[in-house]
Amino acid sequence: MSSSPMPSRTSPDVLEELQLHAAQNLEKVEISRYYEVIRELGKGTYGKVDLVVHRIRGTKMALKFLCKKTTNLRSFLREYSISLYLSPCPFIIDMLGIAFQTDEYYIFAQEYALAGDLFDIIPPQVGLPEVVAKRCGRQVAVALDYLHCKKLVHRDIKPENVLLFDRECHRVKLSDFGMAQWAGAPVRRVSGTIPYTAPELSQAAPWQGICVDYSLDVWAFGVLLFCTLTGNFPWEAALPSDPFYQEFLRWQRRPSPAPVPTQWRRFSDEALHTFRRLLSPEPPCRCAARDVLSQLGCRWTLPEGSGEDARDARAEPGSPPPEEEQQLVDRMKQQTLSPAADEEEEEEEENQAVVAVETGSRVLLAAPIEICV
């Protein structure tokens, strides 16, 4: 098993050229003169994304604003040129070749993904239907394979960075290359972790140097697939102190047949095999993102009520006692993609979406994120 991609036929010099060209043409523009802002599409750590219409051409587009206070020109040019460089892939967000600045922001334009992002359509504690999750997973796997072939690592794979053109995921695209790095580049872990952070990074000492590798994306992709299929995170963080991660690790490290951790029992043997390879604690043992493609023909989730989900529920030597397991399940339930679910139940469905976006649903995902420089 190896996560090495096919060799790239393109040169990183292209990126240098793109950056230079963008830097030389980065005009100061008064936004309201050229664009009418329709609404805010999203907010991130370093800025915001607005839906706008070009006043003359009438084209709808998404403008990404990076605040000058927190993003320097070099980082902006990097994100812009990497996004441009990767945008020929049909599963990566298209760039419109427009970049400019105001006094406060650096800005670039992208195509507008009219159905929002993947996070917003995952029903908490339920997940998407298998067919939809696989359709989405297939496109993300191809996008990852593409950028890995170009020797780049995304480093921020999560549902918020998978943009949708329809809610059934017939067309999805990977976005947000603000963290992307060349494979092999040394980075330092600065702070924090999220559920998608691979264990080698979560467990690195603060400021410890690590080498960027494709396997970081593969791990995050495995977590993303779990979230998409279940509406839960598999763990809060891939740390020994996290009981869900610990239980998963026990299962991963045991010779098979080993007891399947509680929250993984809904999956078929084929799906478990795939998860085991995507989420191997040892980075070199992780498979490539594209390896998921050959598993899409198998059934991944067991039919509800088939009795199959009782599989491995029997106590086996070394598995946690039932009370401990129940506690794990309870904690897991609190750790859903929508911690505010209870309060929202009384609200109308329309309001729920708004509340989820504005307050509750991103709590876990908004936990301190991995920032490497």
Ligand SMILES: Nc1ncnc2c1ncn2[C@@H]1O[C@H](COP(=O)(O)OP(=O)(O)OP(=O)(O)O)[C@@H](O)[C@H]1O
């Ligand atoms: N092209 C687009 N079309 C529609 N919505 C978009 C588009 N780009 C971004 N968004 C929305 O805006 C959100 C934030 O965008 P993005 O991830 O690019 O910002 P960021 O500052 O890099 O975020 P983070 O700090 O979380 O990485 C996305 O999760 C998505 O909901």
